[in-house]
Amino acid sequence: MGSAMSSSEEFKFPKQIFVIFVAVILDRLAFSAFASKAFGFLKGFVEYQETTAGLIISAFTGLCYSFPILGAVVADCWFGKYVAIILFLLIYICGMLIMTLSVVAILGLSSEICYFIGFFLISAGSGTIKPCLITLGGDQFTLPQQKNQVNFFYYAYYFVANLGMGCGFLAASEIVIMNCYNNKYCYSASFGLAAILLTAFFIIFLVARRCLTIIKPETNIMVLWVKCVGHALKEKTKSTTKVDNWLDRSEERYGKKLVYHIKSNFKVLCVFLPLMIYGILDMNINTVWILQASLMNGELGNGNIVEPKKMLIANPVLILIWIPLICLVIYPVCARYNLITTPLQRIGCGGMFVGVAYFISGFISLAIESNVASLPSKGECHLRMFNPLTCSININAPPYVDNVEVVSMGYKFVNVPKVAGINIVDYKITGCEHVISNVSGHDFLLIEEKSISYFITTKGLNRYIDKIKKYSQDAPKIRTLVGNPEERPGSLTYKFQNQILNVQSDDFSLIQVHTGTYFLEKERELTFHRGDIYTVLLFIESGKIKEMRQYEITAQNKLHMFWQIPQYLFFTMGEAMLVPTALEFAYTQSPLSMKTLMTAAFFLIETFGSITVGTIRQIYPFKNQSNELFVFGGLTFLVMFGFMFCARRYKYFDDYQFEESETNTFK
Missing domain, CATH: 1.20.1250.20 (MFS general substrate transporter like domains)
Incomplete structure (x- = not known):
């Protein structure tokens, strides 16, 4: 090179x-x-x-x-x-x-x-x-x-x-x-x-x-190609004469040259068939890797955020770096030791690097999955209990909740087992009786496979159904719980840069906000990260915030997006070795009359890859993103090992003896 x-x-x-x-x-x-x-x-x-x-x-x-x-x-x-x-x-x-x-x-x-x-x-x-x-x-x-x-x-x-x-x-x-x-x-x-x-x-x-x-094309090569192949298949069923290749049966009618060309086309197509695995992986970058990036932290500081889709710019940028390195350094050095000197060796080696990229991506997904929100499974109900008051309380709702203590401005998570369907039981609250007007009731709700949150105010117990995702790729969301909203009727103000968010003191709905630092009532600072859900507890005195606590309900996307760079490095190195070499292979290993068709055949592997990955997901939907990445990475290594083994037997096409008679050029 x-x-x-x-x-x-x-x-x-x-x-x-x-x-x-x-x-x-x-x-x-x-x-x-x-x-x-x-x-x-x-x-x-x-x-x-x-x-x-x-x-x-x-x-x-x-x-x-x-x-x-x-x-x-x-x-x-x-x-x-x-x-x-x-x-x-x-x-x-x-x-x-x-x-x-x-x-x-x-x-x-x-x-x-x-x-x-x-x-x-x-x-x-x-x-x-x-x-x-x-x-x-x-x-x-x-x-x-x-x-x-x-x-x-x-x-x-x-x-x-x-x-x-x-x-x-x-x-x-x-x-x-x-x-x-x-x-x-x-x-x-x-x-x-x-x-x-x-x-x-x-x-x-x-x-x-x-x-x-x-x-300019001399004739409609596709018509001749179909006729020649059809004739060979027809003669194969009729003739008992032994030939080296079944296509040789068409030599008498269509000539050795055309048969030789068709053989070369089939050889190129056979080489491209295993490369469908690259098509699968390439298509996945625009879906799986973007999804992975959306589950990661893209914050750069000063309120700047890398959007998940913008990580795709790493692909062309790294290709621009790899191609000069490959052409000027890697290939010449390898040639000294007689390594990866043929097109098929380079294609196979590129495929291996793509496989490595998917294994790296799989380990990144494992790290992300270890930090996902916990969801209740069958027979379970998750309870979250908040106390935005200045005294501790105990909640008793037999037989499911047994005197659970929630300290002042505190939060307690309870995983309740043996819950079947919908259950409504009596409850009683002890502690803070001098503050709470209603300390008992008959509507304590538990639902199988649901997350339910309860919070206490001066008027009694309140609840809402949590909408927690296993994976959160959204902007952060906040919920404000005020223990004594009657002390501050009207709205509370969250300020982010030049934007103002007004939240009613008795409004405990979930609100989507920007990633970054907010100031609550100009005196309390809170920071919200992408992919997280926060609950803010407030207690008001004389119209001003006396106590405040911020709780992270789902873990933020802690792993930074830049951890994707190694997988992009290996993928783009493999791509830079595989794609240009495969396009050159399609051109040089095809007869002059069908070079464009064989080049187009390479692009079709992207389509087949898209169809294949969709079919695999329908037949066997992956439970975790990491499983999918490891499966495709392992499949890539398996296919590429087989590809490189078969490539050793490939005999390169030499049609230059026919080119002079084929060429009909004008300037």
Whole structure:
């Protein structure tokens, strides 16, 4: 790999390849500017439920990875790569324009139908262009003389693609917070920017047509491919003649060259089949790892917070770091010791690093799960008892609660066993009788598999049902319990930066707040962390707070998001070794007539990965996130060991003897 950087080949590095690089950057900038805000647009602007918006985004992503096969068929069978890019780029631009105009309600385009049409056209345009653009870049080189330069091109392509993705993500994050057209979020600017970038891509490609090497398909290779395979299968059932390979039965009718090409295609597809495990893991990053980040602490101090989705920026940033290191350091050093020198060895090694990333992620999830809120199981009821008074009390509710003491301004957790269904019993409170007007009753409630909280005031016992999640990924929530609300009728004031939150003194509902430090009545300081539920106990005297206690009901997300960086480091290293090498492998190990189709086949593994992971979750839903991560990590190691074992027997495709007769180029 290192020799590619300072090649002394007879053929110079083609200057027109920079047109491809510019096109890739513009394409990825546009796509990430749209995709990074698509979910927020559906949820915040269109006002879909989170589940519905998630399903639409999943379908959109699946289409983006399915449409490459359509672009490949159009390119390899009919119009060629350049014309296919131009045609589908127009569809891509139309999709972005529809989304932009729909947001600002121009030309009456603001409707759900327009949104769906826009999403579909964008997925079609983005997906179909991708394999055509990559293989058009490969066509600018002369093989086998520029084999090392092709190797460098695919790594450089992946570098600029991630550069575009990262910049687009950051640009969209800044643009979408603007206010325009009376909309809360300026999605029109983000989508409009994407449309402008794609238009620039279109103009550059039209202008650069004369300098690009354009290879036109000679025939509809898919038709010949199907006929040849069909004939071989038909002859296999009829003929008793022994042949080395069942496809050899078609040599007489379709020629050795076509049969040889089809054999190479099947070999490439067989190599790509185990890589479906990478597709599963790659799709999981956008779901499982974001969920994991949402269960972690993203606070940076001074009120700044890292949102879970923003951790995804680590992926393109680390790719930009790894690719130069891999090309300039890791591969040359390994080559000295004859290690990971072939494409399949590099793919296998990359897959191993991806597996390591999932094991690291699994251990992170184990640490998170050890800190989750405790929920009552079958036959149990969890009771939380609060005493916002200045004297201790005892609560007796036989046969379930036996004189439980709750000290002044205190809190007591009780796990009550042997609770079946709904139970209502008598209760009596002792202590503080001189303060409490009602110390007994007949409505002490216990419910199986529920958490119930009780708190005492000067008027007697009160209760509410706790809504506690095992995993909390929300903003913090607070509940204010005042022991003597009659001493302070009206509202209490929580101040956060320049925002004021007013809470009635007798209101004990759960309220969502910002992460950070608040000042209660300008005199008491309280800090609330993401993912936690707090109960604040207050006792008032002469209209002012005399006593205050803050209790953490669910444990805050203590593990910081930056602990995800090691798993991103290993995943991106594996990705940087696997993906560019697999794309180069698809190009160099395929006949000239089907290079785009084989490149598209690699992108299809993302779709199959998405389908597979969904099926696995339906058949065997994982109880814990850590279990899922360990299962997929172990499966990755198993598959990659098998892949590397089989790769030792792979015979690399050599079609250069046919290239001269196949090529029909014009400038």
